[in-house]
Amino acid sequence: MKEAVLIINSGSSSLKFAVLSHAGEKLVMQGVADRLNSNQAEITINYAQTSKKAALVDGSHQAALIQIKQWLEQKPDILNSLTGVGHRIVHGGERFTDSALIDEQAIQQIKACIPLAPLHNPAGLKGIEACFSLFGHLPQVAVFDTSFHQTLSNVEYLYPIPIRYYRDHGLRKYGFHGTSFRYISRKLTQLEPESTNSGVVVAHLGNGASTCAIFNGQSVDTSMGLTPLEGMMMGTRSGSVDPTLVAAIAQRDQLNTDDALTVLSKESGLLGISELSNDCRTLEEAMNAGDERAKLALDMFCTRAAKNIVSVATSLTTLSHLVFTGGIGENSNYVRQNIVQNLSILGIQLDTKENIKCPRGQTHLISPAQQRTKVWVIPTNEELMIALDTIKLIRQPENVV
Ligand code: ADP
Numbered sequence: 001m002k003e004a005v006l007i008i009n010s011g012s013s014s015l016k017f018a019v020l021s022h023a024g025e026k027l028v029m030q031g032v033a034d035r036l037n038s039n040q041a042e043i044t045i046n047y048a049q050t051s052k053k054a055a056l057v058d059g060s061h062q063a064a065l066i067q068i069k070q071w072l073e074q075k076p077d078i079l080n081s082l083t084g085v086g087h088r089i090v091h092g093g094e095r096f097t098d099s100a101l102i103d104e105q106a107i108q109q110i111k112a113c114i115p116l117a118p119l120h121n122p123a124g125l126k127g128i129e130a131c132f133s134l135f136g137h138l139p140q141v142a143v144f145d146t147s148f149h150q151t152l153s154n155v156e157y158l159y160p161i162p163i164r165y166y167r168d169h170g171l172r173k174y175g176f177h178g179t180s181f182r183y184i185s186r187k188l189t190q191l192e193p194e195s196t197n198s199g200v201v202v203a204h205l206g207n208g209a210s211t212c213a214i215f216n217g218q219s220v221d222t223s224m225g226l227t228p229l230e231g232m233m234m235g236t237r238s239g240s241v242d243p244t245l246v247a248a249i250a251q252r253d254q255l256n257t258d259d260a261l262t263v264l265s266k267e268s269g270l271l272g273i274s275e276l277s278n279d280c281r282t283l284e285e286a287m288n289a290g291d292e293r294a295k296l297a298l299d300m301f302c303t304r305a306a307k308n309i310v311s312v313a314t315s316l317t318t319l320s321h322l323v324f325t326g327g328i329g330e331n332s333n334y335v336r337q338n339i340v341q342n343l344s345i346l347g348i349q350l351d352t353k354e355n356i357k358c359p360r361g362q363t364h365l366i367s368p369a370q371q372r373t374k375v376w377v378i379p380t381n382e383e384l385m386i387a388l389d390t391i392k393l394i395r396q397p398e399n400v401v
Helices: 061-073 076-081 104-112 120-134 147-151 164-169 178-191 193-197 244-253 257-266 269-274 280-288 292-313 326-331 333-341 352-357 382-395
Strands: 004-010 015-021 026-034 042-047 050-055 082-089 140-144 200-205 209-215 218-222 321-325 374-377
Touching: 004 061, 004 120, 004 382, 015 061, 015 076, 015 382, 026 061, 042 061, 061 076, 061 120, 076 082, 082 120, 082 382, 104 120, 120 140, 140 178, 140 382, 147 178, 147 218, 178 193, 178 200, 178 209, 178 218, 178 321, 178 382, 200 292, 200 326, 209 292, 218 292, 244 257, 269 280, 269 292, 280 292, 280 326, 292 333, 321 326, 326 333, 333 352, 333 374
Parallel strands: 004 082, 082 140, 200 321, 321 374
Antiparallel strands: 004 015, 015 026, 026 042, 042 050, 200 209, 209 218
16 A cells, blocks of 8 residues: 555544555545543444444543554554644644645644634644554644635735734634635546636535635635634524624623624524535435425525625635535535525526536536636545645654654
8 A cells, every 4th residue: 555644634523534555546445533521422334335333432532543544553554554644623723835844843833723713733743643652653644624725815815804813813804614615626626627727616615614815826815714614504503693693692692702703603604594414415305295494494505605605705816616515516406506696686597407417426517518708516525735835844854763
């Protein structure tokens, strides 16, 4: 096996992992440790068409990684081919404009970003620390959700609030889903080399959802902000709303600010409107069975997605490519059709048949031939980007230890 990389995505209560070989092209194994820090923690490892589940008695991030290492020790060909570990880290603040080899200084800088991502960065650091103790011989690389958006101009990233909040505390738009947007931009350049000289908008629609305008391979605007709560309506997030709603919700329900924000981030969006589910597939099934609130939730999602697409597109001079990606963007022809219907002001249409027949997991053009804006479905692959960044950074001569 050639050039395998262990990919770690360490969240507050879950740790997703994968081994990719052949410079990121081949998925060897993958899995998830769920419900960490509870007595119901368990780990699932998928390898060669089999799936094995095991309880994690000590439900810590370290315990999950010990299980992964023990599994790898039973597969020495995979273990011995590992060349590095790539970590998804949510927030790199303004310190990280690109992925970085992890050394003591990088760890301190990731720690310094904790106030911007108090739940996510500590979880990422737990994954890094556990990997240093278990795979200390392997170089490690951090790949940030935010770094792709560090190319935004200050006109885009500043909030119109007293500028001292930015100057003294770094309060600004950072944006997320950067690894996905970077993958899509790269893939589109392979398909259509001219796309680097024209405007591209990507709608990453999953449980979390955001849009990004890209020119010349660089992010020029994005819908998420200081946190992933800004922008589009999502599975459980409201997206952008009148900020005074935070005080109004706190007052009505006698909550503090943090708890009022939890209503907007965990109880709103598709779930809040449908009172049924945050899951698009479940809502489509309910809508098709006549549930009007499921339809209302989905229609609100689509209208707001269209508004966000137009909003980020204003930072471009042309819109030559619109790309749908993420679990919903890749799989829901209803959502794609509905969003594009809301974009008729831009003269964008879909080829209805191509939209419906779009094969699962494949890149597909879903707009009519000759239309000025090409509309695509491109499956994202954040793991591949993490593997490629890891390999690139550990190959650089100055980084060879
Ligand atoms: P996350 O942000 O958690 O990574 P994903 O990108 O995996 O989310 O997307 C999850 C969403 O994709 C869910 O709302 C799910 O219902 C939706 N989805 C997955 N497959 C389909 C499908 N066939 N039709 C409609 N929605 C789907």
